[in-house]
Amino acid sequence: MRSLLRLLIVLLPWALRRHVLQRLYGYRLHPTSRIGRAWVFPRQLVMEQGAAIGDLTVIRNLELVSLGEYATIGRLNWITAYPLDRSGHFAHLTERQPQLLLAEHAAVTHRHIVDCTERVSIGRYATVAGYRSQILTHSIDLAAGRQDAQAISIGSFTFVGTACTLLGGTAIPDYSVVAAQTLMRSAFEDRYRLYAGVPAKPVAELDPQMKYFTRSQGFVT
Secondary structure, three states: OHHHHHHHHHOOOHHHHHHHHHHHHOOEEOOOOEEOOOEEEOOEEEEOOOOEEOOOOEEEOOOEEEEOOOOEEOOOOEEEOOOOOOOOOOOOOOOOOOEEEEOOOOEEOOOOEEEOOOOEEEOOOOEEOOOOOEEEOEEEEOOOOEEEEOOEEEOOOOEEOOOOEEEOOOEEOOOOEEOOOOEEOOEOOOOOEEEEOOOOEEEEEOOOOOHHHHOOOOOOO
16 A cells, blocks of 8 residues: 555656655655656655756665755666664664765766665765666675675765776775776775776876866766
8 A cells, every 4th residue: 555655656746746745754855856757765855955866766765865955866776775674684783874865966877776775975076977886785794694784985076987886885085086897895095096996996196176076066067
């Protein structure tokens, strides 16, 4: 019955759907925010001025999704988490936070898979670009013989190229570029670096005056 109700909500015109989502779920949706024909039902949803989620994206089982001003999630993304209210897996992680946080002007483009079993944060003006990247916060801890999860953070003004894989514990500094098809699995600290490889390592220094790093709007024309 709940799924049928949600399907009916998805089919409503956006102006009416925004009102229903606010009344039934308590979502905080700025009047200029917008969700396309998408299945977006986290426990809490915050969308600031100009924030948008594209058609055919699925967001489910998250505790919180927060989009800052003009942050965007594109089409056909699959964004899920192992929910807090199920027993079994991850019981040892008593402070786990299934969240997706996009700061102002951050962007996730199209056809990505994002596992938010633990928190995923994307800094201001950062872009998860291209297609088919995987952001995976959980995996099996082979030594302990159990599921485990670690947060992932993507720094401000960072660019993540197409078809990258980010594993739990990844931390990408501000003002970084991650080359296409890179495997990230570590916490790095050096800004203004190009990271590449399987696994990733810093391979070049970047000019701090690159226009991508100094722009004042998220969308790159």
